[in-house]
Amino acid sequence: MDEVVANAEREASLKTLGHVSYLLHAIVAVSALLPGAQASIGLLLIAFIIDVVKRGDAVGSWQESHFRWRIRSVIFAGLAYLLTIPLWLLFLVPGWIAWTLISIWFLYRIVRGWSALNSNRALPA
Template sequence: MNNLTKTETEIAALKQYNQITYILYLAGYLVGFTWLIAIIMNYVKRDDMRGTWLESHVNYQIKTFWISFVGYIVGALLAIVVIGFVILLAVFIWDAYRLIKGLIALNDNKLV
């Protein structure tokens, strides 16, 4: 079905899907692997969200994931030196902020 003609029910289902992926990213802080499930889910449904306001959320989540992933790798590699721990903390704060900001915007039916 064309993304321009999605019904309210389809949009609601995609919104719920997006909520689940945000929650999976956040749960990754406690569980440790749910971020991997979330990024796969983002790529699976990305085409379905094209042309809707939810496209901004899926792109936002994907961008947040990759920048955070690189930041965590750099921080972990530099953890031998004290600066690595500072980088890890900064990436954690940035990542959590973006995920919470995105989830709030999603719940308010707003773009990010």
């Protein structure tokens, strides 16, 4: 019985962390799409660090996929932003278009993941 309670508490704690992480990701992604509303990259780093540090706690649970999803989302978006910096430096409009598309993709990943978390569903690998 104690093990069942401990697992339930662990799942609830991980789900709360997931909500906090998705919220921080969402704030950054939405602000990236709204002119003049840039959120700090610090929020994204806080969420990323939480995910990396707490990832091990989710091993073997359905929530493990959410940690992987969020970590990969940040890494892939970060790489895409870095790779498209030359577009900003050389051509302003293509850079803006590229970063807008990356931000939309990132926001899609957040919405899809957060929706699955709310439904207690794992995400694909």
